[in-house]
Amino acid sequence: MTEYRFVQELPDLIGPEEYAEQPAGDLVRIRISVGDNGVELLGDAIRPEVLERILVSMGPEVIEQMLCG
Amino acid sequence: MEWTPAALYESGGSRLVCTLCPIRCKLADGQVGACHVRRRTGDILETRTFATTTRHFDAVERKPLYHYRPGSRTLTLAAPGCTFRCDYCINYRISQFGRDDEAPWHAEPVSPAEIVDLAATEGVSIALSYSEPSLAIELTLALATMGRERGVEVVWKSNGFLTAQALALAAPALAAVNIDMKAADEDRHRRLTGAPLAPVLTSLRTLHEHEVWVEVSTPLIPRVSASASDLARIANFIASIDPGIPWHLVRFTPAYRRSADLPSLPDSLAEGVRIGHAAGLRYVYVERALGPAGRDTRCPGCGDTVIARDLWALRQLRLRNDGVCEKCGTALEGRWS
Numbered sequence: 001m002t003e004y005r006f007v008q009e010l011p012d013l014i015g016p017e018e019y020a021e022q023p024a025g026d027l028v029r030i031r032i033s034v035g036d037n038g039v040e041l042l043g044d045a046i047r048p049e050v051l052e053r054i055l056v057s058m059g060p061e062v063i064e065q066m067l068c069g
Numbered sequence: 070m071e072w073t074p075a076a077l078y079e080s081g082g083s084r085l086v087c088t089l090c091p092i093r094c095k096l097a098d099g100q101v102g103a104c105h106v107r108r109r110t111g112d113i114l115e116t117r118t119f120a121t122t123t124r125h126f127d128a129v130e131r132k133p134l135y136h137y138r139p140g141s142r143t144l145t146l147a148a149p150g151c152t153f154r155c156d157y158c159i160n161y162r163i164s165q166f167g168r169d170d171e172a173p174w175h176a177e178p179v180s181p182a183e184i185v186d187l188a189a190t191e192g193v194s195i196a197l198s199y200s201e202p203s204l205a206i207e208l209t210l211a212l213a214t215m216g217r218e219r220g221v222e223v224v225w226k227s228n229g230f231l232t233a234q235a236l237a238l239a240a241p242a243l244a245a246v247n248i249d250m251k252a253a254d255e256d257r258h259r260r261l262t263g264a265p266l267a268p269v270l271t272s273l274r275t276l277h278e279h280e281v282w283v284e285v286s287t288p289l290i291p292r293v294s295a296s297a298s299d300l301a302r303i304a305n306f307i308a309s310i311d312p313g314i315p316w317h318l319v320r321f322t323p324a325y326r327r328s329a330d331l332p333s334l335p336d337s338l339a340e341g342v343r344i345g346h347a348a349g350l351r352y353v354y355v356e357r358a359l360g361p362a363g364r365d366t367r368c369p370g371c372g373d374t375v376i377a378r379d380l381w382a383l384r385q386l387r388l389r390n391d392g393v394c395e396k397c398g399t400a401l402e403g404r405w406s
Contacts, residue, residue, distance in 0.1 A: 004162055006147075006199075008125040016335070016357040025323060025332040046332050047323045048159060067123070067147070068159045069132060069198040069226045 002056060007064045013044035022046055028054065071178050075107055075116040076207055077235055085109045088234045089206060090152045091268040105167025106150035106204050118148035118205035120176035122163050126191065128381040132198055132226045133317050135354055135366065136403030137245040137282050139376055140383030143224065144188045147199035148208065149176050152230045153262035155251070156326035157290060164200045181211035189219040194244065198226035206239055213242035229272035230264055236272060240279035245404060247284045247317070248273055253302035257293045270306065277310050282404045288319040289333040289341065295321065300341050304348035313402030315352040316345050335359060351402070356380070370399025 013029040025046035033040050041058070045051035055063055077089045084095035087102050094102040096109035106117050125145040129138060149166035151158075158164050165172040188195050195212050197205055202225040213223045222244035229248040231239065250269060252258035258266035277283045285307050289295040294303065300318075307314050318341040320333040335358040342363070345353035355363035357380065366376035373396050377385040387395045392405040 006123050006125075006163070008127065016360060019320070019332070019358050020335050023331065023334060047328065049324060049328050065162075067163070067199045 002060055003062050005062055005064045006067050008066075010064065010066050011042065011044075013042065014046065019046070026050075030054070070117055070174050070176075071119065072108065072110070072115040072117050073119045073207070075114040076210070076238065077232075078109075078114040085112070085114060087114060088232050089203065090230050090235070091232055091265065092152065093232070101167075104150050104152055104201075104204055106148070116204070116207055117174075118150060119178060119181075119208050119211075120148050121146040121179050122149060122176045123147050123199065124187075126193065127196065128383075129194065129196070129224070130364075130378055130383070131381045132196060132224065132247050133286065133354070133356060134224060134245050134247055134282075134284055135317070135364075135376070135378070136284065136315050136352070136401070136405075137224065138194070138404060138406065139378075139386060142191070142193040143196035144184065144191065144193050145196040145198050146179065146184065146205075146208075147176075147197065147202075148205045149174060149200055150204045151201040151228070152204065153201070153228050153264055155262050157261075157288070157321070157324055159322065159324045160199050161325050166200075179208065181208065181215055185212060185215040185219055185221050188216065188221045194222045194224055196224050196226065201230075202227050203231050203235060203239065206235060209239060210242050227272075228262070229269040229276075230262075231268065231272050233271075233275070236275045236279075240276055240281050243276070243281045245282035245284070246276055247286055248276070249286050249288070250303050250307070251288060251290065252294050253299045253306070257299075261290065261293050273307070274310055277314070283310075284315040284317065286317040286319050287341075289321045289337055290327075291321065291330045295333065295337060297340060297344060300344045301348060304345045304350055304353075308349040311402075312349045312351050314350070315354060316350050317354045317356070318342065318345070319356070320358050333358070338363070366401070368394040368397060368399050368401065370394055371397035373397075375401065 028045040031042045043051045087094045101108040151164035224245040338355045342353045364378040365374045375387045390406045
């Protein structure tokens with residue numbers, strides 16, 4: 001069961017200058033890194049649910065998410 | 070999960086009537102309200118919103134509040150629950166507690182004294198955001214009362230769906246609010262949120278009359294608020310209250326149950342800015358999509374940029390402490406210090 005954590009901040013991987021080039025919002029960008037605690041995937045997407053489906057399919061213990069507001 | 074005594078209810082025969090939001094649930098003993106965070110126990114009402122899911126230190130610009138102490142920080146709390154059920158809500162794992170299995174209770178009880186102490190030590194205000202803060206009105210009152218002695222103010226990011234009684238109680242406790250106006254039309258607002266629009270409009274006027282600093286956000290939701298005519302109606306309503314109220318146009322992102330729609334394009338947001346200014350609004354903002362210029366505050370007197378912002382940070386301030394333009398002497402609306 002994946003635990004969702006709400007964090008203050010996550011880095012952006014998509015810049016606002018890319019919004020106009022992606023009218024359907026299909027862009028997903030993922031950065032994979034390996035550290036002492038294992039593999040970490042940092043993702044950014046114009047459609048958050050697309051990124052989430054990708055992350056969930058990998059069965060992570062934790063997904064960190066920023067909130068709106 | 071703890072239940073604590075709530076404010077805002079009255080007797081209604083055999084039922085107890087919750088007077089916090091305009092739904093006015095009539096509760097039998099043991100019954101939980103439509104918000105899922107207030108319940109009747111005997112002759113009293115109880116709340117479970119003396120709790121928070123987050124303790125985030127944020128820039129006040131992120132709420133967004135652009136004319137309230139620019140460059141300051143907030144300690145952001147969020148108790149689960151919302152009076153709306155918007156189908157595009159990115160925060161649904163908190164806001165839709167009680168309605169969605171993917172929104173379980175994961176908040177911890179809070180001590181107002183501890184929170185105020187933390188905020189005072191850090192020199193920040195306290196924000197209730199992410200979910201619906203009016204459902205945590207008792208926590209808000211406790212934080213404001215204790216915060217007043219320590220110079221700590223409380224702000225809300227809210228949907229504005231409150232009764233007159235709740236507004237009268239909340240307004241003196243609040244330094245600033247950002248209220249969402251999600252539609253110009255009753256039917257579309259109801260379809261999106263499950264609630265009427267009229268109380269939101271009343272809240273905007275009432276909070277402004279009570280001299281709470283008010284800013285407004287409008288997400289450009291397809292078929293709800295994104296058309297030019299809808300944006301013009303919203304802008305005209307805000308301007309009818311006060312053209313100095315800042316209006317934030319929020320890029321729509323397909324999310325939650327509204328994933329089939331397309332995201333807002335920068336051109337649509339730029340058109341929204343033009344519509345806002347045409348309605349007479351002096352300050353219209355777009356957080357990201359139009360670059361740094363979308364976040365700039367320009368002096369209504371001389372047109373110079375008096376506040377430049379990075380994303381969620383102050384870059385440059387050319388106002389005196391009282392909000393007066395250093396160049397031309399025009400006073401800008403806001404709470405500047």
